[in-house]
Amino acid sequence: MTEIREAPSMKAVARDLVVAVEAHELRKEFKVPDRKKGRFGRKTRVALDGVSFTLGRGETVAILGQNGSGKSTLVRLLSTLLLPDGGSAVIFGHDVVSDARAVRRLVNRVSVEASFFKKMSSAENLGYASRYYGMTAADTKDLIPEILERVGFPRDRRDEPMENLSRGMQQKVALARALLTSPVLLLLDEPTTGLDPRSKLEVQDFIREIRTNHDSTILLCTHDLAEAETLAERVGILDRGRLLALEPADDLKRRYGCGTLEEAFFSATGRAFEAEGDEDDEDDDREVFA
Ligand SMILES: Nc1ncnc2c1ncn2[C@@H]1O[C@H](COP(=O)(O)OP(=O)(O)OP(=O)(O)O)[C@@H](O)[C@H]1O
Numbered sequence: 001m002t003e004i005r006e007a008p009s010m011k012a013v014a015r016d017l018v019v020a021v022e023a024h025e026l027r028k029e030f031k032v033p034d035r036k037k038g039r040f041g042r043k044t045r046v047a048l049d050g051v052s053f054t055l056g057r058g059e060t061v062a063i064l065g066q067n068g069s070g071k072s073t074l075v076r077l078l079s080t081l082l083l084p085d086g087g088s089a090v091i092f093g094h095d096v097v098s099d100a101r102a103v104r105r106l107v108n109r110v111s112v113e114a115s116f117f118k119k120m121s122s123a124e125n126l127g128y129a130s131r132y133y134g135m136t137a138a139d140t141k142d143l144i145p146e147i148l149e150r151v152g153f154p155r156d157r158r159d160e161p162m163e164n165l166s167r168g169m170q171q172k173v174a175l176a177r178a179l180l181t182s183p184v185l186l187l188l189d190e191p192t193t194g195l196d197p198r199s200k201l202e203v204q205d206f207i208r209e210i211r212t213n214h215d216s217t218i219l220l221c222t223h224d225l226a227e228a229e230t231l232a233e234r235v236g237i238l239d240r241g242r243l244l245a246l247e248p249a250d251d252l253k254r255r256y257g258c259g260t261l262e263e264a265f266f267s268a269t270g271r272a273f274e275a276e277g278d279e280d281d282e283d284d285d286r287e288v289f290a
């Protein structure tokens with residue numbers, strides 16, 4: 001009996017021993033115009049302010065944060081699209097700066113600004129991406145229709161140019177593309193924002209399926225508390241570039257003595273979850289004037 005009870009936890013421990021992402025004091029700043037300082041005035045906006053965390057292989061972690069809290073910046077740093085101004089991030093042993101090429105092979109990012117060849121169809125775009133990953137037409141003949149089916153992409157729209165598709169449909173193609181290669185680290189930046197309720201559920205089911213059937217580690221940035229709670233093993237609260245907590249949703253609620261994740265968010269940040277982020281608050285002491 002004891003052995004049976006111990007087995008799952010041992011498995012979890014073994015899995016967690018493989019570190020997928022190790023971020024240490026990650027920092028990112030942007031130089032932005034400062035009208036108060038005249039025409040050429042500049043100030044520094046801190047988007048990430050010393051973010052540290054570790055993700056275990058196979059783990060799904062959700063990051064919650066208001067607009068402008070730094071979620072997309074974090075995803076861009078981890079996918080080598082941006083260079084950090086400080087700190088480090090290592091993905092399966094590869095540094096995002098010094099070993100960016102290796103990182104790009106392991107990481108797939110899905111975001112609202114996914115780019116496609118807009119005159120080409122969804123199937124053609126996926127075909128193009130698969131060649132980039134070194135797959136042949138024979139490899140993808142059945143795979144592409146199958147993946148499009150699984151993300152709930154309408155069958156009768158597969159041959160239409162991307163530019164004719166709704167944003168939700170394009171989002172599904174972006175997800176399908178990220179799954180062509182069974183990515184090792186999947187960075188999902190608001191994958192369900194703007195989708196209709198049914199598409200949202202389809203995409204969430206699909207994320208669940210990836211968790212179960214692929215050996216992927218998932219970082220999911222979302223504005224949807226229920227999505228975070230149901231899909232992720234741990235939930236992080238990012239506030240003005242600082243990661244205030246990263247733990248299972250139940251632990252978060254317990255820590256802040258709250259019944260819901262929304263209340264826990266409020267207790268942690270002092271701000272309502274759905275309120276606009278005050279990124280250019282004049283009294284924001286994080287802004288270093290240049
Ligand atoms: N290229 C850029 N130049 C200047 N400022 C930037 C740039 N990219 C991001 N920022 C700023 O960095 C901060 C964090 O932005 P980020 O896009 O990471 O937030 P977010 O949490 O993804 O927000 P949202 O929920 O609206 O997507 C914001 O203040 C944003 O205005």
Ligand SMILES: [Mg+2]
Nearest residue numbers: 071072073189
């Ligand atoms: Mg964002």
